[in-house]
């Protein structure tokens with residue numbers, strides 16, 4: 001076939017190697033689908049590798065590769081936010097399309113990168129940056145383009161979900177499961193990004209911008225990880241019909257009164273969800289994103305969220321899209337400047353840049369969720385009444401209460417589930433509960449969502 005597409009792969013870690021394997025395994029399929037040959041001309045790697053085809057040029061100078069005439073599409077899979085940013089900007093400046101799996105970079109610098117790409121009339125494709133192999137970017141930007149999105153909730157960190165699943169099902173220790181996730185190539189270079197929720201927050205920032213047409217605002221995402229979750233809370237939640245999952249939420253609030261502010265909630269945290277919810281049954285390294293949109297309603301997208309094969313699949317889907325864009329340019333014989341027209345491609349953040357909205361991101365105290373509370377109290381008359389009175393005075397509606405027999409002499413754990421409440425009200429109520437003489441420890445709180 002004529003008109004070969006020349007790829008450069010920057011970074012030969014789990015993902016870069018996965019892309020090479022995918023191309024080797026499925027080359028015939030790829031060619032038949034895009035009508036052109038796809039060849040890797042250059043790879044960026046710190047040290048020479050003897051497992052790479054000798055026709056492929058190996059170079060440790062990534063900036064040179066990003067500017068090379070022998071490259072049409074640059075695949076950035078080195079990660080990080082410094083060199084990765086420089087090579088992407090370099091590629092854009094040299095008129096090359098970019099495919100990246102780098103959620104941290106886009107969440108933190110995406111507004112600048114996308115604007116630069118628009119100005120240079122190239123695309124920065126990033127399907128692999130969110131939820132691994134699930135084509136959620138394509139779904140939200142294209143398949144749901146006619147819908148107004150009200151909220152989305154997602155399990156968007158495979159490592160965290162893998163750890164939570166193994167702990168719950170097998171009682172395995174946290175650290176042990178994390179090491180396995182690293183060995184399987186699921187975890188970030190710095191695994192605290194996975195377990196502290198930062199990786200999920202990066203992905204949520206991207207999803208929220210696509211959902212609501214707001215600029216990327218990673219710094220405004222409320223972020224809690226899974227390190228504080230105990231097996232005790234997992235088991236109380238199960239007893240009450242719920243399961244604890246680490247979820248990212250992006251929610252549009254219209255506001256309907258003094259305490260309910262209008263804006264967007266961006267939050268990542270452990271959450272109790274009903275055991276029979278589909279999301280509660282997404283286990284292991286699987287990710288899933290539940291989108292509630294109008295008029296479509298709820299749709300769920302599920303698949304492997306990390307690992308070489310899943311991520312390479314997403315990277316190459318983007319490459320194929322770009323090959324088609326390049327193909328149509330050749331076919332139409334349009335000049336570069338003629339292409340500067342939003343109608344020719346899906347906008348990076350789904351909405352055309354001039355139409356991005358300034359809807360505010362709500363502060364944590366303004367967010368509305370249900371709660372699971374674990375309160376430890378002395379086993380004496382009136383304790384429960386004191387706690388429930390404080391909650392009722394704060395206008396907090398109790399949905400369920402579970403009081404366990406004293407596990408230490410004279411102390412009882414009391415588990416309370418509440419209906420949704422503005423966080424500032426819950427903060428005040430917890431402050432008052434913790435001041436009661438009968439309360440022995442800090443109140444443990446985990447958010448709860450019925451996903452309805």
Ligand code: HSE
Pocket residue numbers: 129131132156157158159160186187188194199305306307
């Ligand atoms: N560390 C990430 C995860 C990789 O576990 O989901 C995919 O983004």
